[in-house]
Amino acid sequence: MSRGFVNEDDQEEIPLVPPRADLPQGVTNYVTQVGMDELLQEREDLLSEIENLDPSNEKEKRIATNHIHAKLQLLNNRISSAKIIDLSQQPKDEIRFGALVSLLEEDQKKPQRYQIVGVDEANISKGKISFISPLARILINKKVGEKAILKLADRDRVFEIEEINY
Structure with a gap:
């Protein structure tokens, strides 16, 4: 049928649904x-x-x-x-998925607290960062007292791990 015979009022919009939080293929x-x-x-x-x-x-x-x-x-x-991931099975002395981490950034007086969570759960305003975020990736496997360096284009941000909880 030619498009000329289609009543435009009968055409339904295709629903545009925003994608969920990005989870790279294979992760x-x-x-x-x-x-x-x-x-x-x-x-x-x-x-x-x-x-x-x-x-x-x-x-x-x-x-x-x-x-x-x-x-x-x-x-x-x-x-x-x-x-x-069962958080009770995570090593208590090491940062892994689910850890609630207290970090002190160089030149800062007040520590920052983040929990490493899944992509759908991440919400920076609640202190929850995705496990695939650059910050979470540099923290994984670190222990209290160790430093993690986040390399940015213009500078390096250095964090010292103060506390790890699950």
Whole structure:
């Protein structure tokens, strides 16, 4: 059929769903139990959102449903690939996935605290950094008292590890 005979009002928009946090191809999707719980809660919230859509406008409901289903597909892929790391099994004296680390940067008086978490759980405003972030990568396997150097284009940031908790 020619496009000339298609009613434009009958055309539905393809839902544009932003991608989830970047997880490079081939990298294991590590998560903490808290991170997995958040992913499962997000799925429940999306399913609830579908149930509570306003049925009065069929077209709007269909578009919203398609959008939520697209988000669910991305989320379910992330959940199915997740590998939960038991933080109680991590070495207490070494920084690994899930560690809550206290760092003192050279020339700073106050330590910074970060937890190394999965990509979906990362939120810098909550002090949670992704395990694939440059900072987390230089901290892995370090111990209290050791230094980690983050090389930037214009300078090096040097951090001393003060404390490690899980």
